[in-house]
Amino acid sequence: MPEQSAGTPRRPRRRTVLTSAAVTAAAGVPLIASAGPAAAAAGGRGRESGGGAATAQAPDRxxxxxxxxxxxxxxxxxxxxxxxxxxxxxxxxxxxxxxxxxxxxxxxxxxxxxxxxxxxxxxxxxxxxxxxxxxxxxxxxxxxxxxxxxxxxxxxxxxxxxxxxxxxxxxxxxxxxxxxxxxxxxxxxxxxxxxxxxxxxxxxxxxxxxxxxxxxxxxxxxxxxxxxxxxxxxxxxxxxxxxxxxxxxxxxxxxxxxxxxxxxxxxxxxxxxxxxxxxxxxxxxxxxxxxxxxxxxxxxxxxxxxxxxxxxxxxxxxxxxxxxxxxxxxxxxxxxxxxxxxxxxxxxxxxxxxxxxxxxxxxxxxxxxxxxxxxxxxxxxxxxxxxxxxxAPGTPREARIVTSNLTNDTELKWAPGTEPDLAGYEVVWRETTEPEWTHVIKVGLATTHTVDLSKDNVFFGVRAVNRDGKRSPVAFPMPGN
Incomplete structure (x- = not known):
């Protein structure tokens, strides 16, 4: 890499982010965010265009x-x-x-x-x-x-x-x-x-x-x-x-x-x-x-x-x-x-x-x-x-993915948070080959949610949101009931 001075503009970042927009559309999932070039038409932005993963949080004032x-x-x-x-x-x-x-x-x-x-x-x-x-x-x-x-x-x-x-x-x-x-x-x-x-x-x-x-x-x-x-x-x-x-x-x-x-x-x-x-x-x-x-x-x-x-x-x-x-x-x-x-x-x-x-x-x-x-x-x-x-709220606890039944959808559960300003939760998912979360689904204050996507095909997570819009880290669900 060539020498850069202290005044050099911030080096642009290249990160390839693949998406599952077609799968999402077919499944009818209520998507609120997606990441990657293919998601631009749906309002998502990849890091190449100055955006970020679907879970990115912009700095507030x-x-x-x-x-x-x-x-x-x-x-x-x-x-x-x-x-x-x-x-x-x-x-x-x-x-x-x-x-x-x-x-x-x-x-x-x-x-x-x-x-x-x-x-x-x-x-x-x-x-x-x-x-x-x-x-x-x-x-x-x-x-x-x-x-x-x-x-x-x-x-x-x-x-x-x-x-x-x-x-x-x-x-x-x-x-x-x-x-x-x-x-x-x-x-x-x-x-x-x-x-x-x-x-x-x-x-x-x-x-x-x-x-x-x-x-x-x-x-x-x-x-x-x-x-x-x-x-x-x-x-x-x-x-x-x-x-x-x-x-x-x-x-x-x-x-x-x-x-x-x-x-x-x-x-x-x-x-x-x-x-x-x-x-x-x-x-x-x-x-x-x-x-x-x-x-x-x-x-x-x-x-x-x-x-x-x-x-x-x-x-x-x-x-x-x-x-x-x-x-x-x-x-x-x-x-x-x-x-x-x-x-x-x-x-x-x-x-x-x-x-x-x-x-x-x-x-x-x-x-x-x-x-x-x-x-x-x-x-x-x-x-x-x-x-x-x-x-932000704390990371959701006891996140689990229900594996007791053979189904082509995905049921997720987690323990309720105790923060007084808790506003709800979001389910996130990505293809198994993706490094970052590409899709986010709002689920409100519920502590269980079923997604019309197969748990066999993608990875899921859940994060908490407070009234100021700040999000917790994602909790990855382990198999359970």
């Missing part, structure tokens, strides 16, 4: 206003401050006020408390600590501390969404706790995103709860996020979505090319937490591509891929990159929908490299190699997603 508050200069200042602690290695000193992970921890907490102070009591900021006994990459008992800011929802506070970045850093030798490890891209960039969203959203009033967390111990083995995910599960917290932002600081690849308007989102298929029997059931009905995490990824594309963010979201159907993993994985292991944002390609000449100058070239994960406008755009994607999730 409120969301646009929120996203405009995201400040690239503040993000840059945060990245530079975190890099200035010298090293943030998990095994580095914790009681030095100027250097090491302890100094970084205390600074992040102090900043989060400043944000909380203007929230009208809705946000709290605290440390979440535990002692990690000797284990892989942990030679001695070590205190692992996450910094957590919680913005409590005003309508359904028990429904929670989490956004994270890891504030520990490393050099080539993962056990070197003393050398300079500025960790600007990996992962001061992700922590700066989390902190900027906490700063902006502290002044707003979400319906559901949003948790902003900077975790530690990632480079040593995802220790901080594993503790956080376990604490959520032990407490029975209803985490309906988690995103980690790890290495989101640059659009530059190791061959020098740039893609400054794309962010990757890694999303796994068959959930890690499912039993073998559950996984086999999912595979038997073709649900490998319809986990809660994959539905969350589709939601990200629906609300975060538009002119308000200036970004293309490239969803990758994998848990993570080869040979590596991120802080979303412990949440997946606990059964929570979780995905990883990361830059479009990586420049390995700087990632995890020791700070040095060779042949007149500077190496190391330094702020100079970050693109702060790019980080701001990725922050807007996260902001659009988190705010829409928090303001």
């Amino acid at each position: 409120e969301l646009r206003k929120l996203l405009k508050e995201i400040d690239a200069d503040r993000i840059e200042a945060t990245v530079r401050r975190l890099a200035a602690f010298g090293t943030r290695h998990t095994l580095s000193v914790q009681d030095d006020p100027e250097r090491g992970i302890g100094a970084a921890r205390d600074w992040i907490l102090a900043e989060m408390k400043k944000y909380a102070a203007v929230s009208g009591g809705r946000m709290t900021a605290e440390l979440q600590s535990y002692i990690q006994e000797p284990a892989s990459r942990i030679p001695v008992a070590t205190r692992i501390t996450n910094v957590v800011a919680t913005l409590r929802g005003s309508v359904t506070p028990d429904r929670v969404y989490v956004v994270a970045g890891h504030y520990d850093s490393r050099v080539t030798d993962v056990m070197d706790a003393t050398s300079d490890a500025p960790g600007a891209d990996d992962d001061a960039s992700g922590v700066a995103l989390v902190m900027e969203l906490a700063r902006v959203m502290a002044k707003w009033r979400p319906a559901a709860t949003i948790v902003f967390t900077a975790v530690a111990g990632e480079e040593q083995g995802l220790y901080g996020s594993r503790y956080a995910a376990t604490q959520f599960r032990t407490a029975g917290v209803d985490v309906q979505g988690m995103f980690t932002n790890d290495i989101i600081g640059s659009s530059r690849a190791d061959d020098g090319t740039r893609d400054p308007y794309t962010v990757r989102l890694f999303a796994e298929g068959v959930p890690t937490s499912e039993t073998p029997a559950q996984a086999n059931t999912r595979r038997s009905v073709g649900g490998e591509n319809d986990s809660a995490t994959r539905q969350l990824a589709r939601f990200v594309s629906d609300v975060g891929d538009n002119d308000a963010t200036g970004m293309n979201v490239r969803v990758v159907y994998r848990r993570d990159r080869y040979l590596r993993g991120g802080d979303h994985i412990p949440f997946l292991e606990q059964g929570y929908p979780a995905a990883r944002f990361t830059e479009p390609a990586e420049d390995f000449a700087h990632q995890h490299q020791d700070v040095r100058v060779e042949g007149g070239k500077q190496y190391g994960d330094l702020p100079e190699f970050c693109d702060f406008d790019y980080i701001a755009r990725v922050t807007r994607v996260n902001g659009a997603v988190l705010w829409t999730l928090a303001q």
Whole structure:
């Protein structure tokens, strides 16, 4: 890909979307939206023409206003401050006020408390600590501390969404706790995103709860996020979505090319937490591509891929990159929908490299190699997603497709939602070869609906809608009665 400057217009997106307009017409389904070029005559728009999937949600005035508050200069200042602690290695000193992970921890907490102070009591900021006994990459008992800011929802506070970045850093030798490890891209960039969203959203009033967390111990083995995910599960917290932002600081690849308007989102298929029997059931009905995490990824594309963010979201159907993993994985292991944002390609000449100058070239994960406008755009994607999730109804529960009778239609059922502003539900469907939902059917406040299409031929889902027109992620129905 040729070099692109920061002022280059947003790269147009190409995504082929096939439709079933002919099947729909023959079946008489009350269609309210469809996607793809063939659906243009029916009012649908494909991404090629600036529209989106049938489930896409355009940003409203409120969301646009929120996203405009995201400040690239503040993000840059945060990245530079975190890099200035010298090293943030998990095994580095914790009681030095100027250097090491302890100094970084205390600074992040102090900043989060400043944000909380203007929230009208809705946000709290605290440390979440535990002692990690000797284990892989942990030679001695070590205190692992996450910094957590919680913005409590005003309508359904028990429904929670989490956004994270890891504030520990490393050099080539993962056990070197003393050398300079500025960790600007990996992962001061992700922590700066989390902190900027906490700063902006502290002044707003979400319906559901949003948790902003900077975790530690990632480079040593995802220790901080594993503790956080376990604490959520032990407490029975209803985490309906988690995103980690790890290495989101640059659009530059190791061959020098740039893609400054794309962010990757890694999303796994068959959930890690499912039993073998559950996984086999999912595979038997073709649900490998319809986990809660994959539905969350589709939601990200629906609300975060538009002119308000200036970004293309490239969803990758994998848990993570080869040979590596991120802080979303412990949440997946606990059964929570979780995905990883990361830059479009990586420049390995700087990632995890020791700070040095060779042949007149500077190496190391330094702020100079970050693109702060790019980080701001990725922050807007996260902001659009988190705010829409928090303001929309929760994902429908207990969605099932009735398979007790041999019929050529499809009966769907789901549990009623409890949101006070719930306006109804929509059934969505697509061909089994389609990556995105192509058709939407309004069904009102009913919690059961029969569609005159064979369940053998297409995939179905259901989503909730509130009075403001905001839609939840889609729930994929599993076989049942």
